[in-house]
Amino acid sequence: MPDPINRVQLFKILRENQRRNGNPMGVEPEVLVDWSKDQRFYSSSTIIYTGSLYQMMPKAEKFVDLMLKSEMDSRYSLALRMIGSKTASTLASKLVKEDKDKSERAKRILRNASKLLIQNGIDHSYLADDEPYSGILFYDLGLLDQFSDLASSAVKIFKERGVRRIITVDPHSTYAFRELYPKFVEGFDFEVKHYMEVATPMKNDKIKGTFAIHDPCVLSRHLSLGEAYRKYIDALGVDYVEPERSGKMTFCCGGPVESLAPAVSSSIANIRCSQLRDKSKKAVVACPICLSNLGRCGNISSQDKSIEVFDALELTYYG
Amino acid sequence: MDDEFIRTKGKIYSALRNPTMQKGIQRGMASFFSNLNFNLNDKDILNLSDEVERIKSSADIERLVKQAVDSIQRNGVDVFLAKNKEEALSQVKRLTDDDRLIVKSKSMVAEEIGLRDYLISQGKEVWETDLGEFIIQLKRDRPAQMVAPSLHIPREEVASLLSEFFKMNFDKDDLQGMVDVVRRFLREKIAKADAGITGANAISAKEGTIVTVENEGNIRLTMTLPKKHIVLSSIEKVVPSTLDAVKVSLAQSYFAGYTKPTYISLTSTPSGTGDIEKVMVRPAQGSKEMHVILLDNGRMSAINTPFSGVLRCIKCGACQMVCPTFSVCGPAWGGDVYTSAIGLIWTAITEGMDKSENLSYFCLGCNACNEVCPVSIDISGMISKLKERASLSV
Numbered sequence: 001m002p003d004p005i006n007r008v009q010l011f012k013i014l015r016e017n018q019r020r021n022g023n024p025m026g027v028e029p030e031v032l033v034d035w036s037k038d039q040r041f042y043s044s045s046t047i048i049y050t051g052s053l054y055q056m057m058p059k060a061e062k063f064v065d066l067m068l069k070s071e072m073d074s075r076y077s078l079a080l081r082m083i084g085s086k087t088a089s090t091l092a093s094k095l096v097k098e099d100k101d102k103s104e105r106a107k108r109i110l111r112n113a114s115k116l117l118i119q120n121g122i123d124h125s126y127l128a129d130d131e132p133y134s135g136i137l138f139y140d141l142g143l144l145d146q147f148s149d150l151a152s153s154a155v156k157i158f159k160e161r162g163v164r165r166i167i168t169v170d171p172h173s174t175y176a177f178r179e180l181y182p183k184f185v186e187g188f189d190f191e192v193k194h195y196m197e198v199a200t201p202m203k204n205d206k207i208k209g210t211f212a213i214h215d216p217c218v219l220s221r222h223l224s225l226g227e228a229y230r231k232y233i234d235a236l237g238v239d240y241v242e243p244e245r246s247g248k249m250t251f252c253c254g255g256p257v258e259s260l261a262p263a264v265s266s267s268i269a270n271i272r273c274s275q276l277r278d279k280s281k282k283a284v285v286a287c288p289i290c291l292s293n294l295g296r297c298g299n300i301s302s303q304d305k306s307i308e309v310f311d312a313l314e315l316t317y318y319g
Numbered sequence: 320m321d322d323e324f325i326r327t328k329g330k331i332y333s334a335l336r337n338p339t340m341q342k343g344i345q346r347g348m349a350s351f352f353s354n355l356n357f358n359l360n361d362k363d364i365l366n367l368s369d370e371v372e373r374i375k376s377s378a379d380i381e382r383l384v385k386q387a388v389d390s391i392q393r394n395g396v397d398v399f400l401a402k403n404k405e406e407a408l409s410q411v412k413r414l415t416d417d418d419r420l421i422v423k424s425k426s427m428v429a430e431e432i433g434l435r436d437y438l439i440s441q442g443k444e445v446w447e448t449d450l451g452e453f454i455i456q457l458k459r460d461r462p463a464q465m466v467a468p469s470l471h472i473p474r475e476e477v478a479s480l481l482s483e484f485f486k487m488n489f490d491k492d493d494l495q496g497m498v499d500v501v502r503r504f505l506r507e508k509i510a511k512a513d514a515g516i517t518g519a520n521a522i523s524a525k526e527g528t529i530v531t532v533e534n535e536g537n538i539r540l541t542m543t544l545p546k547k548h549i550v551l552s553s554i555e556k557v558v559p560s561t562l563d564a565v566k567v568s569l570a571q572s573y574f575a576g577y578t579k580p581t582y583i584s585l586t587s588t589p590s591g592t593g594d595i596e597k598v599m600v601r602p603a604q605g606s607k608e609m610h611v612i613l614l615d616n617g618r619m620s621a622i623n624t625p626f627s628g629v630l631r632c633i634k635c636g637a638c639q640m641v642c643p644t645f646s647v648c649g650p651a652w653g654g655d656v657y658t659s660a661i662g663l664i665w666t667a668i669t670e671g672m673d674k675s676e677n678l679s680y681f682c683l684g685c686n687a688c689n690e691v692c693p694v695s696i697d698i699s700g701m702i703s704k705l706k707e708r709a710s711l712s713v
Contacts, residue, residue, distance in 0.1 A: 008713055
């Protein structure tokens, strides 16, 4: 291992990204809001909150790939270091440029979420350029000062914009708002709902086959929304099968350690993919991090081990 | 820059390149999970774990230890409180000075003080009587997990270790053959041993009774056949009554993935008989003398800290056996003694916070450990506390 990523280096990159672009992956603000073009929003105290997670994943994948490479080849670690510097070289920026298909996929997922809410009579607005990042990654890395600052400024923005009710599209932001923010920010009195708690999708006849259901840890264990998840999939009319380790006993996708130990993360993802693959060639998840982490290992595995991974919001269809 | 973190990561990464270890761990985890699931369908077992949680949560360790010391002494048994590893070893030395052959059962507390190596360095012949620990002894390794020390060593490697030691050939699929040879060897050693050292799953304060749970039968032999029985345990094992101690031991066995324990032993005094005119004569068939050493090693100072929950731990190892990071990193993810999940907290308590801080970054925060813990320890929350502490310096 020529140059393993250390904490100092990584934390510097993430903080610099946050400072510059308002999210730890450094995704450009226009990319974050791109999904909302041509979408209809309402003036409402209810908002859809993306937490930037689906939008960050394509870049995060490139970033993690670069880290994996840099842990094997020192030329890449030089590039990685440049990303952390203020004058990132064009080469370095190119190395972490999002894959176009993956970006489109993220946009589609978010559009589906918004349409789902409208169809369920939940008019909502979107804070777009003003939408704050929850800070959850900083919390997960033990960087509580940073998280606490981000939480305070997020709450300030919500209050200024007259937000009363927040509908989230991913489990991590839901957990941050519901369980963590009240401990970090005084007067956090917003109603926080995950989309699966408030919306029922239409039956989607276009989906064929049986899916192995993967419970995201935060959704099914931390938030106890495993049943809501299954009700949602049932409403879609999608057949699913329980893998070894499901529901509250689910097995993590490995995602949470990908920034500090990408090789540990991908080994865990491989194990999870093979548990899912034992049940079906297709799997459903409900979390951007699981989607990215399991999706990648599903693709790179050999033919007989490969598995296609879909987000529940992708199976939610609106023509 | 960030050397300690890099060193830890290097150790963990080299484990990722060890498919033999991973094979052993992953096989073990899969069969553990189906056994645990079976047990979790039993309402009585769930009720028992609730009860054990209450017993362990309300324990005032300082007071209970005082009471236990009095009770144990009243039973005619010597008892010593050891503040740290050095004090414990010096007690063992004093107690075993004249002994030549010593057998011992598996004990994480013995690992904490490096007991086997210490005794060997004192010129004693020492044998581990638990099969897994015996394999560890042959490999000069350390336990991968609290209940199944040789979890990371698949059958192929066991066969080659035994072949080398016994100078005979073992077929990797002839598990029966391997166990038979070890059984014959160890029985002979136990029968000839001068002293037997065991641990304890729980100790009752009121009665001074030591409770152990096992499936192999080696603990019973180790504590009864030699004339001297030494119990080496730790202070958080003390619970109010013998009934409580039995409940703790049963729960330990169920959550370690066994449907029912083969043996539970209650030991209060050295063996004796009053069959001739009601006059007590010692020993009868069991040990003649019994000694108890209770180790602190950082536990007392954990009370009233964010890590005090670890003192409820009954060392069933369930949290380790469901941990995704453990499944790929195995024992490399741990301190010198305790590995993965709750093992990170035990490392913080017994080896110091600095030792486990860097390990905390490899925790997913997935809460699988919390989900299976029979006494509801917030393992994941404690590990994230370690992470916070570690990140303060970056």
